[in-house]
Amino acid sequence: MRRILVIGAGAVGTCCALYLQRAGFAVSLVDRDAPGAGCSAGNSGGFGYASCVPAAVPGLRRRVPAMLFDRRSPVTVRWRDLPRTWRFLSGVLANARREVAEASADARHALQRHLFDAYAPLIEAAGAGHLVEREGLLLVYETDEGLAASRYGLDMRRRRGIAVETMSGDEARELEPALSPSIRHAVMLPQVGHTTDPLLLVRTLAEHFVRGGGQLLRARVHGFEMTEDGPRAALSDGGRHEADQFVIAAGAWSASLAADLGVRVPLVAERGYNVELAGSKARFRRPINAPERHVVLTSMRSGLRVTGIAEFGSPDAAPDFRQARRILHHARSLAPAICDEEGVPWMGPRPSLPDSLPIIDRAPRHPNVLLAFGHDQVGLALAAITGKLVAELAQRRRPSVDLTPYRADRF
Numbered sequence: 001m002r003r004i005l006v007i008g009a010g011a012v013g014t015c016c017a018l019y020l021q022r023a024g025f026a027v028s029l030v031d032r033d034a035p036g037a038g039c040s041a042g043n044s045g046g047f048g049y050a051s052c053v054p055a056a057v058p059g060l061r062r063r064v065p066a067m068l069f070d071r072r073s074p075v076t077v078r079w080r081d082l083p084r085t086w087r088f089l090s091g092v093l094a095n096a097r098r099e100v101a102e103a104s105a106d107a108r109h110a111l112q113r114h115l116f117d118a119y120a121p122l123i124e125a126a127g128a129g130h131l132v133e134r135e136g137l138l139l140v141y142e143t144d145e146g147l148a149a150s151r152y153g154l155d156m157r158r159r160r161g162i163a164v165e166t167m168s169g170d171e172a173r174e175l176e177p178a179l180s181p182s183i184r185h186a187v188m189l190p191q192v193g194h195t196t197d198p199l200l201l202v203r204t205l206a207e208h209f210v211r212g213g214g215q216l217l218r219a220r221v222h223g224f225e226m227t228e229d230g231p232r233a234a235l236s237d238g239g240r241h242e243a244d245q246f247v248i249a250a251g252a253w254s255a256s257l258a259a260d261l262g263v264r265v266p267l268v269a270e271r272g273y274n275v276e277l278a279g280s281k282a283r284f285r286r287p288i289n290a291p292e293r294h295v296v297l298t299s300m301r302s303g304l305r306v307t308g309i310a311e312f313g314s315p316d317a318a319p320d321f322r323q324a325r326r327i328l329h330h331a332r333s334l335a336p337a338i339c340d341e342e343g344v345p346w347m348g349p350r351p352s353l354p355d356s357l358p359i360i361d362r363a364p365r366h367p368n369v370l371l372a373f374g375h376d377q378v379g380l381a382l383a384a385i386t387g388k389l390v391a392e393l394a395q396r397r398r399p400s401v402d403l404t405p406y407r408a409d410r411f
C-alpha cells in the first residue's frame with residue numbers, strides 16, 4: 001500500500017501529500033491546475049484559535065429571510081443551483097440549535113488546537129516562515145448592537161479556553177491607525193496568525209514536496225478504474241494513474257469524485273470574493289474582521305486584500321463580480337485611506353458542509369480511498385492537521401484526534 005495518489009493540490013491536498021511523504025509513502029499529487037490555484041489562492045490568510053463558531057447557530061432561522069431576499073445581503077443563494085444546494089441549506093437550518101452548534105464548535109476546536117503544531121514542521125522544512133506572521137485577529141464593530149450580536153460566538157470561544165480581549169474603538173485605532181473613527185468596539189483574538197500570501201505558501205509547500213521526491217501531475221481526474229477490491233487507478237485527461245491508495249482532496253469539486261465511489265455528501269460551493277488593491281495606503285499589522293459588514297481586510301505582500309460574501313451555488317458558475325464591488329464599498333467605510341482603485345476581483349468556492357465540519361475519513365465501501373474535504377472557511381487553517389490525520393489513516397495508525405465527528409456517513 002505504498003503508492004498514494006492525492007487528487008487536488010489546494011492547501012489541503014498539498015499538506016496531505018507532504019505528511020504522506022514524511023510517512024514514507026511514494027506520493028503523486030494531481031491537479032488540473034497549478035498548486036493552490038483553487039479556493040486556496042484568494043482567501044484572507046488567517047489561521048488560529050478563532051474559528052470554532054459554526055455557520056448554524058441558534059437564532060439563524062430568524063435571520064434567514066433578510067439574508068436571502070435583501071439584495072445587499074452578504075449571504076446569497078444562486079437560485080438556479082437550488083437542486084444542488086437544497087440538501088445543504090436544509091441541513092444548515094436543521095442544525096441551528098444550541099446542542100448541535102456546541103458539538104460542531106467542539107469538533108472544530110478539536111482540530112484547530114493542533115493547527116500550529118501540525119503546520120510548524122511543514123513550514124520550517126519548506127523555508128516558508130517568512131510568509132507567516134503571528135499578530136492576532138482584530139474584530140471591529142461600529143455599533144453596540146453589532147458587538148451584542150457577536151456575544152454568543154465570543155462566549156463560545158471563551159468556553160473553549162480561547163483568549164478573547166475586548167477593547168474600545170480608540171484602543172483599536174492605537175493598534176491599527178488606518179481604522180475609521182466609526183469603529184466603537186473591538187475584540188482581539190491574539191492566538192491567530194496569518195500568511196501574507198496564501199497562494200505562495202501553498203506553492204512553496206508543493207515545491208518542497210517535489211524536492212522531496214514527490215510527483216506533481218497536471219491532469220483533470222474524472223473517475224476511477226475499479227476492481228473487486230476497489231479502485232486501482234484514477235482516470236484523467238492525462239491518462240491512467242495507478243496507486244494502492246487514493247486521497248480525494250479536491251475542495252468544492254470533491255462531491256462527484258466521492259459519489260463515483262458511493263459516498264453521497266451535501267457538499268456545496270460557498271463562493272467567496274476578494275478584491276486586491278495593490279496601491280492601498282491603508283495597511284494593517286493583522287487581519288481586520290468586521291462581522292457587521294461581513295468583510296475581512298488583510299495586508300498581503302501584493303496589497304490590501306478585501307474578502308467577503310457567501311454565495312451558495314455551483315463552484316463552476318461564472319463569478320458575479322458585483323459582489324466584489326459590494327465588499328469594496330464596505331472596506332472603504334472601515335478604512336477611509338483605502339485608495340480609489342477598482343482593484344482586481346477574484347472568486348473562489350469554499351467547500352462547505354451543513355455542520356461546518358470537514359470529512360476526514362476512509363470511504364465506507366472502499367478502504368483504500370481516503371476523504372479530506374469540506375473545510376469551508378477554515379481550509380487554510382486546518383490543512384496541515386488534516387494532512388497529518390490522513391497520513392495516520394493511510395498508515396492504519398490510531399489517529400491523534402478522534403475522527404468520529406468527521407465521518408463521511410454522518411449525513
Ligand SMILES: Cc1cc2nc3c(=O)[nH]c(=O)nc-3n(C[C@H](O)[C@H](O)[C@H](O)COP(=O)(O)OP(=O)(O)OC[C@H]3O[C@@H](n4cnc5c(N)ncnc54)[C@H](O)[C@@H]3O)c2cc1C
Binds near residue numbers: 351
Ligand atoms: C474569500 C475567502 C476567504 C477565506 N479566508 C480564509 C481564512 O482566512 N482562513 C482559512 O483557513 N480559510 C479561509 N478560506 C477558506 C479556504 O480558502 C478553503 O477552505 C481552502 O482553500 C480549501 O482548500 P482545499 O485544498 O480543500 O480546496 P482548493 O484550494 O479549492 O483546492 C482544490 C483543488 O482541487 C483541484 N481539482 C478539483 N477537481 C479536480 C479534478 N477533478 N481533478 C484534478 N484536480 C481537481 C482544483 O484545481 C484545486 O486546485 C477563505 C475562503 C474564501 C473564498
